[in-house]
Amino acid sequence: MHPGKNIRSHLTLCSAAVLAFFASAATRADVEMPAVFGNRMVIQRGQPVRVWGRADAGEKIAVALAGHTAAATADASGTWSVALPPLQVLPPGAQPLRLEVAGKNKLAFHQILVGDVWLCSGQSNMFFQLRQSARAEADVAAATRPGIRLFSVDRAVADGPQFTCKGKWADCTPETAARFSAVAYFFGLQWQADNGGIPVGLIHSSWGGTTAEAWTPRAVLDADSDLKPILTRWDETMADFPKIKADFEANKERLVAEWKIAVQKAKAEGRMLPAEPRLRTGPGTQYQPAGLYHAMITPLAPFALSGVLWYQGEGNAQRAHQYRKLFPAMIRSWRDLWNRDDLPFLYVQLPNLARQPEPSRSGWAELREAQLRALALPHTAMAVTIDVGDPGDLHPKEKLPVGRRLASAAGSLFGLRPPADGICPYPRSHKIQGREIRVQFSPSTVALRTRDGGEPHGFTIAGTDKQFVPARARLEGNAIVIWSDTVEKPAAARYAWADNPDCNIVSAAGLPASPFRTDDWPEVTFGNR
Structure with missing residues (x-):
């Protein structure tokens, strides 16, 4: 459906040789696959199917899926990849697919569907779970959704690009959906309904309170004079970290006591619970520039996608003017990672929140403006939510219209509905x-x-x-x-x-x-x- 750039490959397709290779492969477990490949996964329709992994240098790898086969040889670093022809949605009644990968060992993945795959990322309002949303009891109870598959990336930070992450595919059920992103879930429901009930794969990779630079490659930040101060500030923080840590430990008991009181108040008011006190900077925290990009995004590429959903900005509101450059730079870096200049990128503009009484002086308004300016990038769309926030809560519970507006915008971006019906003015x-x-x-x-x-x-x-x-x-x-x-x-x-x-x-x-x-x-x- 959404063809990216032509994928160049030196791989030789030879069905007979590949099938023979499956029959003769040894059982030593050397071939590794990223976690995004798994039982019950959804493969993006209409795009070449990229399959990749690790093995011993020089090891021969054979791949088979839906009657298509490909072979590769692991390079000197042990990496390999193949590209299989695009697939279409399986006809009604057809059996799910099976992906087989063989080297010195064999791997097999079952119950695979073909449909549309969306990567859903950002900070706390993307992380916000269905069980916390408005009408949660009814929505969770109704969350048995055949054809929707969920994959949640475990939160992690890394200093460099990672081969894999922790996570696994699952059917959408009340049990799995309850702790899944509410915005992503509601988007998936609407997208499936708007596309004739096709399978939908939702990959959720978000972390509350994070800034956009944590999701952006360090080289991108370093290359721009307006973004480089982010790295300078981080490096200075690292130099001061021993003192920062000592101060935190000295005040930890008081902070925990205050947090417990805040938790009880939030429970009584039905609001999202505040985060437990911890060091909010330093090695291994989610604020590390590029740290989440390395750990939670690079392990997913180049798994074929329909597009990206993004809900973030609160963490950068104090530097909203800088976000004008930072946000587009992050979008371009993800497109580079997937080698797709046309990768659709849809995002949520910040909602209303009662913070600053002076009408003409608002960091949040500036951040919304920076998000608005990002529409200058091609293949982008923005869901406006200025009317569905909660003035008293950073985490509004009303996520259904957010997901639906993203789906409507995506429908217009893909030509499924008139722009005036799906794009916020x-x-x-x-x-x-x-x-x-x-x-x-x-x-x-x-x-x-x-x-x-x-x-x-x-x-x-x-x-x-x-x-x-x-x-x-x-x-x-x-x-x-x-x-x-x-x-x-x-x-x-x-x-x-x-x-x-x-x-x-x-x-x-x-x-x-x-x-x-x-x-x-x-x-x-x-x-x-």
Whole structure:
């Protein structure tokens, strides 16, 4: 379905030789496979099937799947890979597939389906489990979903690229889904429904509280002068780590006591439990630049994917201006890892949260803007969630609309539905016309309205003095015209520019419009690196 770049291979396909090799292979267990290969896995439809592993240098490897065969020889480092032809979804009633790999030993993987595979990553709101979400009891009880397979990557940190991770494939059942990512689960349900019930594989690899640099290769950070300070700061922290550790140990008893009180309060209020006190920096922590990329992403590549789902940004809100570069750099690095410039990348814009009362000074608004700017990359889409957050909770329980909006955006990205039905409206251009500022929106066919049928609100406007005042607005098709009687010569307009804004613009399909500003004046996180 989603062909990537042509995969070059020197491998020789020879069915008779491969089958003979299976018959004669010895039993010594030398061939190793990454954990992403396993019983009950889903193989991406319509793309070459990459199979890879490790063996003794010079060892001959034979692979067979669905009547296709391939052979390889492990190189001097012991690595090998093959590419099998693309597969399509199995017809109704067909038996699941079996993958066989043989060298000096034999490996076999059973109950394999062909469908769409999505990698779901980010921080705590992606990690947020179905059993914690709104309507959890009913949703968990209904989570017997044939054709949906789940794979969770165990959390780990590494200094360099890893061959494998810990995790295994499982059927989607109430038991497995309860502790799975709620956003990923709801996306999978909608994607399967929108695609005629095809099998869906969801690979979940996230870690709460993490920053984007932990998911980005160190070389990428080092190559950009605006991102390199991340590494400098980390190296300085490592030098100070003995003192940091000593201070933590000295205060640990007090911190644990405070944490226990916070846990009881969160339980009483039905909120996500706070993390136990621990060292939040230093060797082996999830904040290590590139540490999660090495341990939790590289072991998955180049397993064929439909695309990536990403829900992160809270951890970088204090450096939102830097995120303008960091986030696209991370996306490009993942595409490089999969050798696919067209790898679809869909992400969630930060929701509303009551943090900063001053409407024109918001790090969260800046982070949303950085996410909005990432749409300049091809094959990307963003789910706007400014209307479904919980102002009092960093981890809103309402994950169903988030998953559905990601699925709708993916449907539009893949041409399965009109863009105006699946893409949240976002500003494309603006023009100052006398006392008014006119903002054009994408998709070009979108029709804007207010959610409540009332007047548009959530707008401010400023002249060259940069002093923002409340503004009025009117909707004209896919455009918004903004003005204020008190600003004769407007220079900039903003919409929903606050941590927890009051806003009501949606598309005809009911999808919320993205917060935006027409200016690029330095804000609260400018210069934070």
